[in-house]
Every structure is written in C-alpha cells, then in structure tokens.
Amino acid sequence: MKRDFLTLADWSPEELTALLDDAVRLKAELRAGQPHRRLAGKSLGMIFEKASTRTRVSFETGMFQLGGHALHLSGRDMQLGRGETLEDTAHVLSRYLDGILIRTFGHTLLERLAAAATIPVINGLTDTYHPCQVITDLFTLRERFGNLSGMRVAFIGDGNNMAHSWLLGAALFGMDFRLATPPDYRPNPLVVARAQQLAAEHGATLSIGDDPVAAVDGVVAVHTDTWVSMGDEASEVERLAAFQPYRVDAALMAHAADGAVFMHCLPAHRGDEVTAELFDSPQSIVFDQAENRLHVQKAILVRLLGQPQA
Numbered sequence: 001m002k003r004d005f006l007t008l009a010d011w012s013p014e015e016l017t018a019l020l021d022d023a024v025r026l027k028a029e030l031r032a033g034q035p036h037r038r039l040a041g042k043s044l045g046m047i048f049e050k051a052s053t054r055t056r057v058s059f060e061t062g063m064f065q066l067g068g069h070a071l072h073l074s075g076r077d078m079q080l081g082r083g084e085t086l087e088d089t090a091h092v093l094s095r096y097l098d099g100i101l102i103r104t105f106g107h108t109l110l111e112r113l114a115a116a117a118t119i120p121v122i123n124g125l126t127d128t129y130h131p132c133q134v135i136t137d138l139f140t141l142r143e144r145f146g147n148l149s150g151m152r153v154a155f156i157g158d159g160n161n162m163a164h165s166w167l168l169g170a171a172l173f174g175m176d177f178r179l180a181t182p183p184d185y186r187p188n189p190l191v192v193a194r195a196q197q198l199a200a201e202h203g204a205t206l207s208i209g210d211d212p213v214a215a216v217d218g219v220v221a222v223h224t225d226t227w228v229s230m231g232d233e234a235s236e237v238e239r240l241a242a243f244q245p246y247r248v249d250a251a252l253m254a255h256a257a258d259g260a261v262f263m264h265c266l267p268a269h270r271g272d273e274v275t276a277e278l279f280d281s282p283q284s285i286v287f288d289q290a291e292n293r294l295h296v297q298k299a300i301l302v303r304l305l306g307q308p309q310a
Contacts, residue, residue: 004114004121005300008131008168009194013202016172020139022299023292030065030295037067038306045093046124047073047102050230054266054293055124055132059101062298068305071097090116099305105231120304127161127231128188133265134165136296137223138173140289144261145220148173149203152219152257155179156212157246157273158239159187162225162265167191167206171198176205180215182242212246216255223263224248224273240272249275253283261285 004010011019029036044063048056056072063070079089086109093100094117102110103124114121123131142148152175155166159181167187170177179187186208199206209215216222227243228236253260262278264286270276278284 002118002120003304004123005131005304006110006114006121006123007129008135008165008172009198011172013172013174016135016138016169019135019299019303020142020296022302023139023296024143026298026302027292027295036065038302039063039098040067042066042068042098042305043096044068044070044099044101044301044305045073045097046070047078047100047104048124049102049104050125052103052124054290055101055103055297058293058297059122059124059301062294062301066298066301066306068098068301086112087116089113091118094118099301122300122304125161128191129165129168130161130265131165131169132293132297132300133162134169135300136292137166137263137265137289138169139296140263140285140292141221143292144285144288148175150174150176151221152176153178153221153223154212154215154219154256155223155225156215156248156252157181157224157243158227158229159185159208160225160229162223163187164191166223167195168198171195171204171206172202174203176219177207178215178219179206179208180210180212180246181208182246183210184242185239212248212252213255216252219256219260221261221263222248222253222256223265225265226267226269227273243273247273247275248278250278250281253278263289266290 060070090113099120101122101124105127107126107128110123110126155163163179164187195206227239262284270279
C-alpha cells in the first residue's frame with residue numbers, strides 16, 4: 001500500500017522517529033564516503049508551482065546520491081497549464097514514476113493529487129503546511145540537544161505554514177512549544193485544534209500568544225520565518241508594520257536558556273524578522289538546518305520509495 005508525506009500528523013511519532021534514525025545513518029554514510037544507492041532505478045517527478053532553492057536542490061541531489069533520478073516539472077510547462085485535470089495528470093505520472101514531489105499553493109490541490117495518484121506523494125510546501133522543513137528542524141534539534149520530548153522551543157512571527165507544521169510536530173514529539181504572533185496573524189484554528197488533540201495524546205504543551213518575550217523565556221531554540229511569504233506580497237506594507245515588535249534580536253534571545261540557538265527556514269531578510277547580528281552569530285544554526293534538508297529528504301525518499309534499514 002502506497003504512503004504519502006502530506007502533513008506530519010499523517011505519521012505516528014514512532015514512524016517519524018524511525019525516519020529521523022534513517023537520516024542519521026544516511027548522513028553518516030555520506031560523510032564517510034559510503035555508497036547508499038538504495039533507490040537505484042527509481043524516478044521522482046518534482047512539480048514546482050512556487051519558486052524553490054532548498055527543496056529542489058535537496059530532493060534532486062538526494063535522488064542522485066541514492067542512485068535514482070529526479071525530473072523537474074514546471075507547472076507552467078505541463079498540460080495542467082492547458083486544462084488537463086489534476087486527476088488525469090496524477091494517473092499518467094503514476095504510470096511513469098515511482099513518486100511525486102509537489103510544491104504548490106492550496107493544500108486541497110495536494111490532497112487531490114495524492115488521492116488520485118497510485119504512487120507516493122510528498123508535500124514540498126503548501127500555503128498550509130511545510131512538513132519537510134519542520135521534520136528537518138526537529139532532526140537538527142535532536143542532533144544538537146538529544147531527546148525531543150519535553151524540549152522547549154519558540155516560534156516568533158507569522159502563524160503560517162511553518163507555524164502549523166511546528167504545532168503538529170511539537171505535539172507528536174511531546175515538546176513544550178510556544179508560538180507568539182500578532183493577534184491578526186494567528187494560526188488556522190482547525191490546525192490548532194488538531195495539534196491540541198495530538199498534544200493531549202503525547203504529553204506536549206502548546207501555547208499561543210502575542211508576547212514574544214514570554215514565548216522565548218527558557219527555550220533552547222527560537223525559530224522565525226519571513227514576514228512576507230510567497231503569495232503575501234499584496235499585503236507587504238501591512239505585514240511589515242504588524243510584525244515589527246516580533247523581530248528576533250540579541251535582546252530577545254537573552255530571555256532564552258543558556259546555549260539557546262536561533263533557527264530560520266530561509267530565505268531570510270536581515271533587518272526584518274531577524275537582525276543581521278544574530279543571523280550571522282555563533283548562536284545561529286540556520287545553515288545546519290539547510291544542510292540537513294538533504295539528509296532528511298533522503299530519509300523520506302527511502303521510506304516512501306525504497307526499503308529502509310531495519
């Protein structure tokens with residue numbers, strides 16, 4: 001039976017932990033120069049309707065390193081642009097490929113594609129969720145600090161797709177997660193309700209408020225994201241004004257625990273959501289996160305398209 005990677009809530013904590021363990025092995029093998037061509041002969045179609053740097057390069061490179069092939073498919077160049085239904089496209093690609101990655105706008109489009117496809121579908125980002133980034137962030141924190149259960153993390157800024165995936169991921173791993181957003185930029189209530197349900201099941205604590213200082217108090221990691229995501233350009237002026245009090249700087253980080261780190265999913269805008277001083281400081285682990293996209297994407301690919309190690 002085929003398996004998709006659409007949101008973190010679709011996978012159990014045990015399954016996600018096994019995926020992270022795969023990423024540890026794959027990262028170690030790559031650094032040791034050991035071949036790990038677990039997907040020899042496999043093909044991944046990558047549909048991009050939004051611009052991408054890390055998602056495209058990590059998945060394309062990951063497929064190459066695993067012995068497979070990645071095919072870049074622009075939404076503008078496919079028959080989707082001439083009116084072919086999404087379902088017909090999914091049926092056709094399922095006859096050619098072993099998996100599909102899609103980076104798009106509406107999450108329902110992703111769900112329609114996954115429902116029609118008979119091969120695994122991976123969410124490379126939608127307006128509602130960004131699971132590949134957040135599972136990588138969790139991997140990066142586990143690599144640095146150890147067990148995720150009970151770990152205190154804050155997300156400061158927009159209640160966007162990153163915040164949504166963080167709420168789900170923190171809930172599944174039993175973390176203490178604090179989200180601080182302007183009142184008009186809260187996360188989707190339906191996503192919050194689902195995350196709170198998962199939090200109750202797995203012993204997590206989720207808090208949502210508008211005070212960044214309270215959110216950061218005692219955390220080991222402070223995460224933020226751009227204030228103007230793709231698709232939000234029309235409201236850029238209003239957003240920049242609303243988010244000014246949520247800039248992450250050295251003064252805000254001073255309220256975090258000793259040894260706390262700064263995180264960002266990139267691309268970053270120094271001087272907006274984070275000061276240049278902090279972004280380029282030793283506290284920043286943003287490029288560790290970026291590198292780990294490669295190792296974790298490979299683990300996702302092996303889990304969905306191949307045979308993971310026991």
